[in-house]
Amino acid sequence: MKKYFLLFLSLGILLVSCKKSDDDLTPPDGLDPDSAEVEVQDFMWKAMNFWYFWQEDVPNLADDKFPNTTDGIADYTEFLSSESDPGAFFDNKLLFTEDRFSFYSDDYRELTQAFAGISKSNGLEFGLVKFSDSDDVFGYVWYIIPNSDAATKDISRGDLFTGVDGQTLNVNNYIELLFGDNDTYTLNMADIANDQITPNDKEVTLTKFEGLVENPVFLSKIFDIGGEKIGYLVYNRFTNEFDEDLNDVFGEFKADGVTNLILDLRYNPGGSVNSARLLSSMVYGTNKDELFLKQRWNSKIQGQLSDSQLTDYFAEKTSDGSSINTLNLSKVYIIATNSSASASELVINGLAPYVDVVHIGETTRGKNEFSLTMVDDFDGSYIYNAERENKINPDNQWAIQPLVGRNENADGFSDYTSGLVPDIELEEDLENLGAWGDPNEPLLARAIQEITGTTGKRGFEVKMPAHIMTNSKMFSVQKDNMFLDKPMQMGNIPQ
Template sequence: MKKYLLIFLSLGVFLNACKKSDDDLTPDKGLTPDSEEVMVQDFMWKAMNFWYYWQADVPNLSDTKFPDTVEGVEAYTAFLASESDPGVFFDDQLLFSEDRFSFYSDDYKELTQAFAGISKSNGLEYGLVKFSDSDDVFGYVRYIIPNSDASTKDIARGELFTGVDGQTLNVSNYIDLLFGDNDTYTLNMADIADNQVTPNDKEVTLTKMEGLVENPVFLSETFEIGGEKIGYLVYNGFTNEFDEELNNVFGDFKSSGVTNLILDLRYNPGGSVNSARLLASMIYGTHTDELFLRQRWNSKIQSELSDSQLTDYFADKTNDGSDINTLNLSKVYIIATNASASASELVLNGLAPYVDVVHIGETTRGKNEFSLTMVDDFEGSYVYNPERENQINPDNQWAIQPLVGRNENADGFSDYTTGLVPDIMLEEDLENLGSWGDLNEPLLARAIQEITGVTGKRGFEVKMPLLEMTNSKMFTILKDNMVLDKKLDINIQ
C-alpha cells in the first residue's frame, strides 16, 4: 500500500519495511546493557550510532567499539554508566567536536510542542550584551509577541534593562535570573545615550504564560517609493503551522503589484526545512523541475536512499493543497544577521543559484545541518512519530535532537559553517534600533535605498554596534534548530 508520510515517520517506516539481512539499514538492537540504570544512555548511544551525521568521526560511536561478547557487554555497560546524568553523557561522550547544535531534552512532549511554536513565555524577545569594561550584562528588546503578557505592559522594541528583581545582571547570574524557575520577574530598565547605558527608575513586571503560540509572520507592509512597489515581510521563525498565513501574505503582495521584496530574517533562528522551501518558492517561482536542495547523510544512510528521497524541488502548492502565491522575482533583498540561522540560511543558499540575493546586515550564524527528533522507540527506528506515542518507552521520556545531515543547494554548495557574508554590511545600532516598518529604521532604510537608488538625507553610521553575546531564543527548547519535515511518497510492502 502507498502512504504519504512525514519524514520523521516515513524514514522509520521505510527502513523497517526492509527484510532483515546483514545489509539491513534498520538500527541493530546490539548489546543489551546488564543494568536498567543506564536505560537513557543506552537509547542515546544506539540512536546516535545509527543516525548521527558524524558517527564515523566519533570513536565512542564506532560500530566496533563494543564487541558482541560477555566482555563487550560489560564494557558497554560500564561506558554507559560512566556518567549518571544522561545530558552530560550526551554532550561529553557522543558529540563530534565541531557539532555546535545537537541537543537533548528530558521531556520529549515539551520538545515536540515547541516545534509547533507553543511554549511557556512572557512574550518578550530580547538580546543580551556584555559591557566592554566589566562582567555586567544588559538586555535590549527585539520585539514583543502579540497576545502575550509583555504585549499588555509598558515596554517596547529598543528599550534596555540592566537588572532583574533589583539585582544587576552579570555573566554569572543572568541565566538564573532570566531563565530560571521563576515565572514572574521584574525588569529594571535603563536608558542609552552617547554610548552609555544608565539605569533608570522604570520597572516592568512580566509573567510567563503556558501554551503561548508565536505567529512567525510578524509584520507585512507594502510601500510605494520612487515609483517602486516594495513588499516588506518580517518573518521570525519557520513554523509550518503558519505556512498558509505566509502564503496569504504573498497573495496580498501579488495583488498589490509588488515587484521588489525585502525579507527581514534578522532575528529568525530557523525551524522547518519545508517551510523554507515554500518561502523560497513564493519568492522565486513554482518551478517544480528545479532543485532547491539535496540532502547529505552519514554513510550508513546516504547510499540507501533514492534520489527522490534525497532531493527537494521548488513547490507549487502548500502542504494543505493551496496554490503557492509567487512573486517570480529575479532579485530579492534579505536582511540577515548573526541571529539568522539554519532555515533562514537555507533560504539564502537555496535561492542563490537562481536569484540575485542581496544580503544586507551581518554574517549569519553558520548552521548548515538539519536534525530529527529521536525518542526511545526502537521499532520506529528511534525517530519520533506522533502516531506511535504508545510505542515510546513509558519509562524513558528523554529525547535527543541530533544533527543527521546537511543540505546543499543546486550548485552543490553547503560549506557555510562560518556563516553567509553580507553584500552590504550594516550592524544594528543600539542607540537607534528603530521601529518595525518605519521607513527610517536603519536596515529597512538601507534596503530601500538599494532598491530605489536614491540616497537619503540620513547616513548609516553605527554609533553603538550591537555586539550580542546571546538572546532569549537560545534559551528556548528549539534554539536555532533546523528540522527536516519532508513529505515522502513511499511504497510500503
C-alpha cells in the first residue's frame, strides 16, 4: 500500500512541517468540552470547522459560534451532546444543505482499506431499479469481481433478481436484505422478456468474505475495424494501487498502434485524484507544463497554499517512477452514465480543454468536490496518515470523509453539480445489456460506429431502459468518493 495513501506526502507533510509558522495549517487549540462522552463529536466539529469546504455557510460551524469562555464551553458541550449518535450529529448538525457526498465511518481502518480496493464483499456489482407501478425493486448484474465468491457461482452480467431469501425486494427492505449484517444471502432470480420481469425458480447463494481485492482494470481489448485500430478499456474505480496495471494496458495499446480509444467508465464512481491525472496523461500527453486541474478550498485554507500545492499538471511518470505510456490523442470516446462520478467526471472535465471528448451514455452523477479522510489526531491536523496511526486517539476510531474543495480544469470550469451531459445519449437496455467486450454490446457498438461510421448493429433502440435508483457501490465503504493523494516534494512546502 502506498505511503501517501490519501494526502500523506502532500498536506500531511505540510501540516507537520509548518506548525511553527504564522501561516500554518494547524487548527486552533482550545475550546475543549467538559464531558468525555462527546469526544467523537468534538473531533468532528473541530475538523469540519477548519477544513470543510462550506464551513462559512454552516452556522453551527461558525468561528464565533462558541467563545472560549466558561459559558461558551458549556454551550459547546451542550451542542455536542445534542445527538448521542456521532453519525447523526455529523449528518444533522454539521453538513451544508447542498452537500450530497460527505460521510462518516465508525472504523477508520475499514475506510482506508476500502480506498485501497480491499473490502468485505461477495464480488457482485449491480444496479437497483424501482418498478414503475409499485414500490417493489429489482436488481440487474453489472459485473462480477474476479476471484470472488460470486465468480464461482452461476450468475453473470445481465442476470436479474427480484428477491432475497424468499422476500420480494422493495424500497423499504432492500437495504437490510442486500447490505445488512447478513454475510450470506440467497438471490431469487428472474427472467426478462417483452418488457416484463418475471420471477423464476433459480436461486443463487452468495457469501461476503473479508479482504477481497478488486483490480479496477477490468477489461482491455484491441479492435481492428474498418481500418481503425481501436483500444477499449473498462475501468471500474480509480484505485492508486493499480496505477501500474493501468499504465501497462496503455503500453499494450501503444505497442499495437492504437489510434482510437474507448474508455468505459459507465460504472466507475471515482476515487483517487492522482489516478485520474495519470489516466488523463495516458490519453492525452505528458507535458508537465500543461495544467490538468487547480484546487479551490475554503478561505481558511486557500490563501495559505502555494500555487504548486494548488495545481496539478499532466504527468510523465507514475508514482512508482514508471514512464507514462501515452497515446497522445486529440480525441477520445468516453462511455459514462449516471453511475459515473467524481474522478470519472474529473477525467472528462480535465481533458476537455485539450481533447475532443465524445461522451456516450447518460448525464453523469455531478460530483465535483474532493475529500480527505480525517481522524482524531489533532497534532496531524486531523488528516489521516498511515505513519501516524499510533497518534490517533485510541478511544476514538471514527473517521469522517468531508468534502474540502473543488477541482477546476484549465479553463477554470468546475460547475457540473447537475452532471456532465452526453454528446450521444444512449441508456443501457435491460433486455439487451450485452456482454463485456462484445463489439455488439450497445454502448460499445455506438462508440465504434462513431469512430468507423459503420456498425454491426442495425439500430440502437432501447426497449427497457435501466433507470437505476441506486447501486451496490453506493453501499460500499468508499461509495462515490473522490480523494486527494497527491505526493509533493519538500521543496514545495513553505517552512
